[in-house]
Amino acid sequence: MTAQAAVQAAINGLLTGGLYALVGMGLALIFGVMRIVNFAHGAFMMLGMYITFVAVGATGVSPYLMFPVAGLVMFVFGALVYYGLLSRLPAGADFMQILLTIGLSLICTDAVQLVFGADYHLLNTGLASTNLALGYGLSVNAPWVVSFAIAAAISVGLYLFVLRTMTGRAARAIAQTPAAAPLMGINVHRVQAISFAVGTAAAGVAGALLLPVFYLYPTVGDQFTEKAFVMVVLGGMGSIVGAATAGLVLGVVESLTSLYWGNQWALVVDFVLFVLVLSFKPGGIFGTERA
Amino acid sequence: MGRSFGRGSAVYLLAGLGLAATLTFAACGGGQRGAAAGDAATFKIGVITSLTGPAAAFGQAHENGYAIALGEINARGGVKGKPIELVYYDDQSRPDQAVQGVNKLIDRDGVPIVLGAYSSENTRAIVPAVTQKQVPLLMPTATADNVMDSNSPWVFRLCAGSSAYASATLDFLKTTSLPRRMAIVYENTNFGQSQADAMAQAAGPAGFEIVANEAYQASAPDYKALLQRVKAASPDIVYFASYLLDASTLMRQSAQVGLEPQAFASAGTGFAAAEFPTADKGAGAYAEYTFSVSQWLPTARWRGSAEFDAAFFKLTGTHPAYHAMQAYAALLTAAAAIDKAPDATPAAIRDAMKTIDLPDTPFGPISFDARGQNRHPVLITQVLGGQYKIVHPPDAAETQAVLPTPPWSARKGL
Numbered sequence: 161m162t163a164q165a166a167v168q169a170a171i172n173g174l175l176t177g178g179l180y181a182l183v184g185m186g187l188a189l190i191f192g193v194m195r196i197v198n199f200a201h202g203a204f205m206m207l208g209m210y211i212t213f214v215a216v217g218a219t220g221v222s223p224y225l226m227f228p229v230a231g232l233v234m235f236v237f238g239a240l241v242y243y244g245l246l247s248r249l250p251a252g253a254d255f256m257q258i259l260l261t262i263g264l265s266l267i268c269t270d271a272v273q274l275v276f277g278a279d280y281h282l283l284n285t286g287l288a289s290t291n292l293a294l295g296y297g298l299s300v301n302a303p304w305v306v307s308f309a310i311a312a313a314i315s316v317g318l319y320l321f322v323l324r325t326m327t328g329r330a331a332r333a334i335a336q337t338p339a340a341a342p343l344m345g346i347n348v349h350r351v352q353a354i355s356f357a358v359g360t361a362a363a364g365v366a367g368a369l370l371l372p373v374f375y376l377y378p379t380v381g382d383q384f385t386e387k388a389f390v391m392v393v394l395g396g397m398g399s400i401v402g403a404a405t406a407g408l409v410l411g412v413v414e415s416l417t418s419l420y421w422g423n424q425w426a427l428v429v430d431f432v433l434f435v436l437v438l439s440f441k442p443g444g445i446f447g448t449e450r451a
Numbered sequence: 452m453g454r455s456f457g458r459g460s461a462v463y464l465l466a467g468l469g470l471a472a473t474l475t476f477a478a479c480g481g482g483q484r485g486a487a488a489g490d491a492a493t494f495k496i497g498v499i500t501s502l503t504g505p506a507a508a509f510g511q512a513h514e515n516g517y518a519i520a521l522g523e524i525n526a527r528g529g530v531k532g533k534p535i536e537l538v539y540y541d542d543q544s545r546p547d548q549a550v551q552g553v554n555k556l557i558d559r560d561g562v563p564i565v566l567g568a569y570s571s572e573n574t575r576a577i578v579p580a581v582t583q584k585q586v587p588l589l590m591p592t593a594t595a596d597n598v599m600d601s602n603s604p605w606v607f608r609l610c611a612g613s614s615a616y617a618s619a620t621l622d623f624l625k626t627t628s629l630p631r632r633m634a635i636v637y638e639n640t641n642f643g644q645s646q647a648d649a650m651a652q653a654a655g656p657a658g659f660e661i662v663a664n665e666a667y668q669a670s671a672p673d674y675k676a677l678l679q680r681v682k683a684a685s686p687d688i689v690y691f692a693s694y695l696l697d698a699s700t701l702m703r704q705s706a707q708v709g710l711e712p713q714a715f716a717s718a719g720t721g722f723a724a725a726e727f728p729t730a731d732k733g734a735g736a737y738a739e740y741t742f743s744v745s746q747w748l749p750t751a752r753w754r755g756s757a758e759f760d761a762a763f764f765k766l767t768g769t770h771p772a773y774h775a776m777q778a779y780a781a782l783l784t785a786a787a788a789i790d791k792a793p794d795a796t797p798a799a800i801r802d803a804m805k806t807i808d809l810p811d812t813p814f815g816p817i818s819f820d821a822r823g824q825n826r827h828p829v830l831i832t833q834v835l836g837g838q839y840k841i842v843h844p845p846d847a848a849e850t851q852a853v854l855p856t857p858p859w860s861a862r863k864g865l
Contacts, residue, residue, distance in 0.1 A: 161683055168708075169676040176673045280696060282732055289865045291707055301707050374672045375696055383670065418676035423667035424639050 161419060168298050169419040170412050175300065177411020178308035178315075179370055183384050184391030184403035185318055186362030192335045192398025193355040196246065196257050200265040201363050201388050202381030208234050208364025209376040210272055213281060223283060224306055227368035231361040238360025242353040265385075273378040280377040287372070307369040314365055315404050321358070322400055331355045335398055390434045396444025406445075493536035494529060494795070496785060497556035499567030499577065500778075504544025509569050509774050513591065514539075516771070516778030517566075519762045524782065530789045535782075542568055546576035553580040563797045564589065564789070566781050569774075571595030581605050587801040589785055591777040596645070599822060607804055607823040609781050609814070610773075616718045616744045617649040619829035621657040623742070623843040624688065627854055629713050634663035634686035636677070636701070637718075638693050643669075646692035646718040662686050669697055675704050682710045689714075695721040695733070702737040706859045713855035716742040725772065728837045736864040738834045740856045745830045747773040747814055748839055752847045755813030780814035815847070 187201045208230040215226045241264065249256050290302035322328035330351045334341040342348050367381070374380070388403075391410060395402025413433070414426040421429075437445055498517060501510035517537055525534040538560045540552030549568045556562050564587050568574045574593035581588040582603040590598060590608040599608060611619075624631075635650050637643035647664065654661055663684035667677050678701070681689060689712045693701060698721030705715070717723075722743040726732040749760035749770055759779060763771040784807065789795065792803035809817040817825055831843035833852050842852040859865065 161680075165679050165683060169679055172673065172675045280732075282699070284730065284735075288703065289706070299707070370672065375699075377696075380670075415673070415676040418674075419680050422665055422680065423671075423674065423677040424665075426671075427668050 164297050165419065166416065167296075169415045171294075171298065171300060172304070173412035173415025174408060175304040175308045175411070176415065177408035178311045179366055179407075180387060180391060180411050181404040181407030182311045182315055182362055182366040182369070183388045184395065184407040185315055185400045186359040186366070187388040188359075188392050188395060188398055188400045188403035189318070189322065189331075189355055189362070190359035191392055192400065193331045194246075194334075194352050195254075195338075196356070197254070197261065198359075199258060199261040199385060200268065201359075202383070202385030203265040203268040204234060204238070204360050204363040204381070205367040205370075205384050206272065206376070206378065206381035207237070207268055208367030209371045209380065210276065211364065212368040212371050213283060213376060216283060223285060223368060223372050224310065227310065227365050230364040230368035234364030235357045235361040237364075238357035239353050241360070242356040246356065247349060247353070265381075269378045269381075276378070278378060280375050282375045283371050285372045301373075303372045307373060311366065311369050314362070318358070318362060319401060319404075327351060327354055387430070390430050393434055394437055394445055397442075399444060402444050492533060494531060494533040494789065495536050495538050495560055495562045496782070497540065497552075497560065497562035497565040497567075498537050499540045499542055499549050499552040499556070499565060499573075501544040501569045501573070502539070502541035504542075506544040506569050509592070510541070510544075512772060512775040513567075513569060513778040515763060515767055516591075516775035517782050519759065519766065519775075520779045520782035520786075524786050530786050531795060535786065537782075538562060540567075542573050544570070544573070546573045549573040549577050550580050553577050553584065553586075557581075557584050557586050562586070563795055564785055564800050566591060566778070566785060568593070571598055574598050578603055578606055586797040587788075587804055589781050589804070591781040592774050599824060602822065604823075605801060607819050607825070609784065609817070609825045609827065610746055610777050611827040611829045612824065613645055613718070614649045614653075615827075615829050616646065617653045618657075619744055619831060619843075620650070620690065620716050620718075620742070621653055621659065623831040623852075624659070624714070624716070625657060626843065627714075627852065629854060630687040631659040632662045632684075632686050633659045633688045633690055634665070634681045634684055634712070635661060635690050635692075636663075636665045636667065636681060637691070638669040638697060639666040640669060642694075642720070643692045650690055650692075650718070659688075667697075669694065671697075672700070673704070674701055675708050678705050678708045678710045682708060687713045688716055690716045690718070691722060692718040693721040695724045695726060698722050698724070698727055699734040699737070702734040702741065706737055706865065709859065711856070711858045714742060715740065715856060717744070719744040723832070723839070728834045728839070736837075736862065739837070739862065739864075740853060741834050742842075742852070743832050743834075743839070745773065745832050745839065745841075746827070747776045748830065748832065748841060750839075750849055751813075751815070751830065751841060752849060753813050753815045754811055759813045776814055780812055780817065783812060784809065784817055 183205060187198060190196055190198050211230045211233050212223050212226050215229045216223050245260060285303055287302045291299045292302055293299050330346045333346060334348055334351060391403045391406040394406035413429060417426045417429045500513040501507055521535055521537055529535050538556060540556055542549035542552055556565055565581060566589050568577060569592055571593040574590050575598045578601050582605050588606045592610055594610055594613050596612045596614050633654055635647045637647035651661055651664060663681050665681060722741055723745050727734055728738040749756055760770060763775060787809060788800050788804040788807050792799040815828055819825055828844050830841050830847055832839040833842045840850045841848050
């Protein structure tokens with residue numbers, strides 16, 4: 161395999177990884193602040209795709225301008241799920257949380273199937289055939305680049321939200337010492353609700369950005385739930401910077417694995433990494449610090 | 452405790468609701484349709500197909516195909532002087548229900564021949580039952596080769612099997628002057644693996660060299676690295692075994708990585724779907740020039756194809772896929788065997804089926820080999836101008852194949 165082919169595969173992997181990163185960050189935020197293992201994350205992403213699909217169909221506006229709609233609707237949806245369902249669970253009921261999110265995921269998927277049918281849909285942006293030459297025989301596909309750029313900007317915004325805002329600081333405080341946070345005057349319910357809603361919105365936006373380069377059907381999110389868990393574990397449980405980095409790494413590793421060993425090994429490598437990190441470095445491969 | 456227990460139950464209830472919603476699709480409908488006890492004035496033929504459940508769309512196609520054949524046969528006097536009555540059993544897309552159908556149709560309705568089922572899985576399930584009850588079974592649509600593994604003397608298959616896809620593709624490629632380095636790209640499932648194995652085994656003896664044999668995980672967004680890997684093996688022909696969504700992604704991304712073999716060929720399925728050449732639900736212009744296998748198309752040159760297409764359109768407002776034609780042809784074949792048999796016993800009909808020879812049907816010539824397999828010629832199609840055109844075999848071809856495939860940079864409309 162030529163060096164040029166490897167660089168090309170790494171670039172394409174990085175573009176995919178940018179979308180993975182956004183999905184992973186959302187899940188990491190939810191897990192970090194609330195210790196909720198959210199099995200509905202992929203379903204939330206799927207909802208973001210359908211919202212964008214409907215919004216684009218109704219207005220004819222480019223999906224790249226419609227991602228805020230998906231983000232906003234999913235933010236409200238996340239807040240409703242938190243106040244309506246999650247906050248009602250007794251503290252420490254981990255198993256119930258898992259069952260609840262699995263149930264929620266099934267309900268989302270089946271509801272979409274009832275409304276939209278099991279059939280798939282495509283959204284053509286017109287950009288799909290545009291390839292940008294980078295020199296040295298390298299090129300990138302335009303819709304992937306646009307999606308990557310938006311995902312990167314939102315990821316940075318998410319990072320600044322957690323690092324700089326009062327809500328973000330409160331969220332980190334809850335993540336570090338759940339028992340002490342309320343003693344410091346933090347409204348735990350409110351901060352958790354915001355964190356869950358922001359994490360849900362991130363999944364929705366990631367879905368909106370994936371739509372122009374993929375297709376949608378009711379169970380499309382399932383594979384991303386799995387990948388998001390891999391990212392959260394690789395990045396160190398609950399670290400959103402770690403999850404973002406893990407997303408990029410995962411994209412590149414998958415692409416290079418496909419190139420050198422064959423595509424059927426890509427998922428195997430993902431989950432071998434997952435199991436190895438869980439077993440030998442449970443704090444994640446990118447340090448133990450939480451951002 | 453009581454408080455948290457109550458909430459816990461609510462969670463289980465919620466999870467249960469989701470599960471229930473999933474199961475509803477499988478559970479609705481069922482049972483048989485058609486008259487349970489007809490008068491002796493009709494000739495009963497049993498039909499098992501999937502009128503409900505995930506395969507219901509194909510069961511519907513079966514029903515329409517059978518209905519058209521039934522109308523034609525009864526209009527010319529039926530069989531053995533009686534009009535045919537079809538006794539349906541809906542297998543709900545489930546193999547266990549298909550087996551129930553055999554018992555019901557043979558024991559209660561006393562049919563001397565059964566047509567069905569739709570899927571390979573359900574069809575395979577009923578082979579032991581018809582064999583035990585010694586009633587002939589004619590399979591219209593089950594393409595998996597293992598449905599014929601039992602070597603039961605009571606089963607006949609009208610459609611071509613999946614191993615015929617590879618050999619038909621090779622037969623066609625041999626008639627061209629293309630160089631013979633081939634890459635196989637298949638999804639890592641039972642379907643993809645069996646198609647890839649069939650091609651890998653048949654290619655060598657046919658004079659083709661396999662330079663890459665690549666499995667992939669279905670339904671992923673990015674296959675560019677996989678296609679780069681295929682490109683590095685510099686194949687002259689790329690043979691895909693894929694479902695529809697991946698077929699579209701693979702063709703679009705082949706253009707992105709500059710994979711430019713002299714021909715893109717395929718084991719049908721995604722590459723043979725009506726949506727594949729369309730821009731809104733498939734690969735659009737990226738589908739152009741791809742080759743596929745097909746069992747039948749409305750444009751096939753076999754006499755009656757166009758008439759069947761017209762009759763189907765009149766009945767449903769849509770154009771038929773090959774599943775409907777196979778049901779239609781199955782009933783024609785069954786009627787011919789019944790008429791040829793000296794009496795209406797299952798054994799007599801089975802023996803007549805073995806010797807049947809229908810050289811001129813809308814589904815091409817029909818006759819069965821010693822294993823009960825119809826010698827159905829697999830068609831090779833090419834997407835030309837956004838339409839599937841039959842390019843092989845010569846007796847069915849409507850146009851010449853366009854070869855070699857033009858490079859991506861020379862194509863219009865991308």
